[in-house]
Amino acid sequence: MASAMTDAIRxxxxxxxxxxxLSAPKVSSIGTRALLLEAPGAFDLSQQKRIWSVADEVxxxxxxxxxxxxxxxxxxxxxxxxxxxxxxxxxxLDAWRRLPEKAVSGRVIEIPVIYGGELGSDLAAxxxxxxxxxxEVIAIHSAGNYTVCAIGSSPGFGYLHGLDPxxxxxxxxxxxxxxxxxxxxxxxxQAGISVSTGPNGWNAIGWAETPMFDLAKDPPCLxxxxxxxxxxxxxxxx
Amino acid sequence: xxxxxxxxxxxxxxxLGRFGSRHYGVSTSGVMDPVAFVVGNVLLGxxxxxxxxEIQIFPFVVRFLAxxxxxxxxxxAQATLDDQELPSxxxxxxxxxxxxxxxxxxxxxxxYLTLSGGIDVPVILGSRSTHLxxxxxxxQGRFLHKGDVLGTLAIKGKPASSPAxxxxxxxxxxxxxxxxxxxxxxxxxVRVLRSGEYDLFxxxxxxxxxxxxWKITPNSDRGGYRLLGPALKLPAPVEMxxxxxxxxxxxxxxxxxxxxxxxxxxxxxxxxxxxxxIEADLWRLAQARLGSFLRFEEVSYEAAVAAMAPVDEYVxxxxxxxxxxxxx
Numbered sequence: 061m062a063s064a065m066t067d068a069i070r071x072x073x074x075x076x077x078x079x080x081x082l083s084a085p086k087v088s089s090i091g092t093r094a095l096l097l098e099a100p101g102a103f104d105l106s107q108q109k110r111i112w113s114v115a116d117e118v119x120x121x122x123x124x125x126x127x128x129x130x131x132x133x134x135x136x137x138x139x140x141x142x143x144x145x146x147x148x149x150x151x152x153l154d155a156w157r158r159l160p161e162k163a164v165s166g167r168v169i170e171i172p173v174i175y176g177g178e179l180g181s182d183l184a185a186x187x188x189x190x191x192x193x194x195x196e197v198i199a200i201h202s203a204g205n206y207t208v209c210a211i212g213s214s215p216g217f218g219y220l221h222g223l224d225p226x227x228x229x230x231x232x233x234x235x236x237x238x239x240x241x242x243x244x245x246x247x248x249x250q251a252g253i254s255v256s257t258g259p260n261g262w263n264a265i266g267w268a269e270t271p272m273f274d275l276a277k278d279p280p281c282l283x284x285x286x287x288x289x290x291x292x293x294x295x296x297x298x
Numbered sequence: 299x300x301x302x303x304x305x306x307x308x309x310x311x312x313x314l315g316r317f318g319s320r321h322y323g324v325s326t327s328g329v330m331d332p333v334a335f336v337v338g339n340v341l342l343g344x345x346x347x348x349x350x351x352e353i354q355i356f357p358f359v360v361r362f363l364a365x366x367x368x369x370x371x372x373x374x375a376q377a378t379l380d381d382q383e384l385p386s387x388x389x390x391x392x393x394x395x396x397x398x399x400x401x402x403x404x405x406x407x408x409x410y411l412t413l414s415g416g417i418d419v420p421v422i423l424g425s426r427s428t429h430l431x432x433x434x435x436x437x438q439g440r441f442l443h444k445g446d447v448l449g450t451l452a453i454k455g456k457p458a459s460s461p462a463x464x465x466x467x468x469x470x471x472x473x474x475x476x477x478x479x480x481x482x483x484x485x486x487x488v489r490v491l492r493s494g495e496y497d498l499f500x501x502x503x504x505x506x507x508x509x510x511x512w513k514i515t516p517n518s519d520r521g522g523y524r525l526l527g528p529a530l531k532l533p534a535p536v537e538m539x540x541x542x543x544x545x546x547x548x549x550x551x552x553x554x555x556x557x558x559x560x561x562x563x564x565x566x567x568x569x570x571x572x573x574x575x576i577e578a579d580l581w582r583l584a585q586a587r588l589g590s591f592l593r594f595e596e597v598s599y600e601a602a603v604a605a606m607a608p609v610d611e612y613v614x615x616x617x618x619x620x621x622x623x624x625x626x
Contacts (some may be wrong), residue, residue, distance in 0.1 A: 090492035091574040094544045096494060103539065127543035128320045130566055136540030137320075141577075141603040212540060212566035215323045215432050218538060248537070252435045255323070256431060273322075275422060275434055281322050 066163030085156050092141035093125075097152050099132040103249075105221060106141050107132050108209050109161035112285055116162065117155050123148075129210050129285060131219055131250075164286030166207065171253065171268050171289060173202065177297030179267035181236075186229050186246060186263055194298055200224045201244075201265065206251055206289040211281055218283040220251040235261040242268050244291070258265045299363040300413065302446040305396065308519075311417055311436035311448070313349045316387060316425035320542060321567045322447025327427035327435060328561050330354075330584035331408055333470050333609060334372035334387075338412035340617050341369045341389035341465055345622055348416025348451070349426035351442070353409045354401040354520075360411070360619035361567025362392040366450065367414035369397075373585055374469075376595050388462030406585040415450040430520075430562065461623050468614050470581065474608055485511055486586050491596040493547065495570035503530050507572055508531070508602040511591040512556065518588055521562040525592065530572065538568045546575035546583075548594075558583070578605035 082100040090096055097114065099107040111134050115127040118136050125139040142148040175198045187194050191253050202207045206222040213219075229246045236259065239245075245252040245262035254260055255272045268291075283289070314335070315328020329335040331350050334459070336346045351358075356375060362368075364617055368391035370377045377384040378399050392398065400409055402561035419426050419437055428436025437446060476487055496504065512525040535552045543549075547559045558575060559567070560583075574586060575583055586592060 086494070089491060089574070090544050090571065091491060091546050091577055092606075093577060093597060094542075095501065096541055098494075098541070126318055126320050128565065130541040131521075131539035133539060133541045135320075135544070137542075137544065141606070143603075145599055210481060210540065210566070212323045212542065213318055213564045215429075217323050258431070273432075279322065280423070 089145070090135070093139075094135055094137045095149065097134045097136065097154060099154060099156070103132055103210075103221070105207060106161055108207075108221070109164065110156065110159060111288075112162040112164065113159040114155045116178070117159060118152070128212065130212060131209050131221075134174055146216065162286075165198050166284070166286035166288050168288045168290060169222055169283065170292050171195055171244075171270050172294035173268050173298065174295045175201075175244075175266040175293060177180040177267075179240055179243060180265045180297070182229075182232075182246075182263035183265045186227060189229050190227050192226065196297075197227055197265070198293065198296060200227050201246075202291045202293050203253070204251070204291070206291075208283045208287045208289065210285060211263045211283060214255045216281040216283065217252060217255045218272070218281075218287075220287075223249055223251045225249070229263045231261040232263065232291050233261075235259045239264060240267065242270075242272075244268055299447065299449045300366065301363055301450075302442050302444055303359040303361050304444050305353075305442050306357050307442050308355050309351060309353045309358055310332040310428035310430065310441050311349050311419055312352045312427045313391035313416075313562065314347045314427075316423055316427050316429070316435070319350055319423045321619060322423075322546065323565050324423060324432070325429065325563055325565050326545070326561060327425070327429045329408075329410065329427075330561050331372055331410070331581045333581035333613065334408070334584075335410045335412070336613055337387065337467060337470075337616055338369040338371040338389075338410045339416070340613065341371075341467070342367055342412055342414045343415065343453075343619050343620070344416050348412065349419060349436075350412035350417060351448075353400055354407060356400055357407075358400040358409075359397060361397050362394055364394050365391060367391045368398070369412045370400065370409060371412070371469075372409040373403035375403050375409040377401075377409075384464070385466050387469050388464050388466040388478075405587075407587045408584055413448075413450045415453045418449040418451045418481055461557050465620065465623055467619075469586075470609075473610045473612050477583075485591040485593050486582060486593050487593045488583055488603065489511070489576045489605060490573040491549065491576055491597060491599060493571040493573050495538070495550075496572050498532055498536065498570060499530065499550075499572060500533065502530075506530060507556075508594055508596060511564055511593055514586055514588055516588050520560055521564075522560050523558040523583070523586070523592075525556045527555070527559070530556060532570065536570050538570060540568045541565045542566050546576070546580055547571050548573045548575065552602070560584075564621065574606055576602040578602070578609050581609070
């Protein structure tokens with residue numbers, strides 16, 4: 061078991077720093093048909109709820125093709141390149157300043173997890189990094205109240221906010237080459253459940269059978285922004 | 299209807315892409331070179347978005363199981379219909395039993411085979427494009443195999459007449475030559491608009507971005523082009539909160555080797571973005587070969603928007619001409 065002394069001398073994984081928080085909302089171009097609105101300040105759920113409100117509003121603009129909410133940011137894709145870029149940027153900033161937080165009535169979704177074992181192969185590394193025994197890492201992870209911030213990256217993948225800082229764990233510098241779909245993961249200050257088998261830089265601590273994406277359903281994603289996730293211990297394999 | 303006689307992996311059914319599902323985490327997929335693809339459809343009187351085949355590994359051989367009008371556009375794949383050589387960017391009609399062969403192109407990377415009516419595969423989330431990683435769309439969510447049979451959709455209205463021998467157009471590389479000179483004859487220039495984190499890079503790194511001849515590594519595909527050159531380093535490594543991506547965005551991961559995200563890219567990511575290849579040059583980029591070199595030329599927003607006009611006009615002119623030929 062990790063002791064305070066070994067903690068002090070063990071080199072920590074090199075973490076990339078999050079870009080310093082913005083002091084004001086920022087709108088920047090991604091090519092000529094997309095604008096990215098980024099909320100200022102540290103991550104917090106109320107900023108995320110304002111992003112959802114802006115997303116709902118811009119989808120009513122006839123010029124908008126898609127609105128993709130990220131983590132405290134919003135990508136707005138236009139049908140054609142805005143002729144008056146400054147006016148469009150101003151309209152986005154105005155929506156950000158004007159709109160209240162979205163009142164979300166997210167569902168509570170329970171996800172049974174098999175913690176540890178072969179499919180949670182980074183649990184030991186998380187214990188090492190946090191200095192906590194596996195039972196405690198699992199207890200902390202499964203006691204958390206998580207909110208789905210955004211769906212993105214791969215079909216049905218939810219970025220989950222609400223991870224206890226005691227089990228934050230930087231992404232791996234060398235990704236796992238073939239992480240199984242359904243792997244329950246920690247990436248920095250975020251939690252997730254992988255949706256496709258393949259390379260993955262997040263840390264695997266368990267596995268869940270619950271399908272996250274099903275084309276036979278409408279919508280095809282199990283999770284939606286604002287939903288709350290409860291991880292339930294199904295089994296622990298140490 | 300056609301049957302695939304032989305194909306290497308990674309040739310897929312695509313249309314213009316699956317737009318409107320990024321908020322489900324579903325990437326757009328779709329053809330890499332929309333200009334070649336749309337011209338292929340226009341020559342046949344199809345809708346611009348009718349599904350076709352993107353061929354990026356050669357040789358590719360199909361047999362026609364019924365009389366079918368088709369077009370081959372994009373990279374010059376020295377197509378033959380049985381023994382007859384076809385010009386590049388050409389539409390004609392095959393008789394039942396004839397065989398079409400596409401060979402490794404001398405230049406360019408991707409060829410398109412479009413068929414009258416468009417390929418009949420199920421529409422999933424608004425598109426017929428193959429999403430390889432998630433295994434849906436196109437033909438059973440996979441790349442084409444020997445023996446696959448692809449049907450076409452019925453043509454609406456009276457079948458168009460096509461001129462005897464076929465109909466061809468001037469390829470866009472001739473109609474719209476490269477706007478900047480190629481120093482060594484093999485460097486492709488693409489125009490780039492600055493993106494959000496451009497200013498985080500030192501002036502030395504910004505200069506490096508614009509002046510380097512970037513090599514497209516073999517580790518590049520429809521998901522993105524991974525570029526090799528002197529590393530673009532930030533004063534300290536930076537990780538962004540995950541944000542939505544569009545095709546053409548140039549991200550700089552901690553290695554300092556830029557990635558241009560393309561049709562099959564994930565819908566979001568967290569690497570800093572230095573610029574975006576403008577939409578008017580994405581078709582050009584689609585034809586860049588592995589191992590070849592790229593240069594980035596900075597453009598203003600206004601110039602980037604205006605750059606679409608010649609591309610749109612090129613397609614519009616073909617549309618007018620093709621219409622005249624098919625309905626004289």
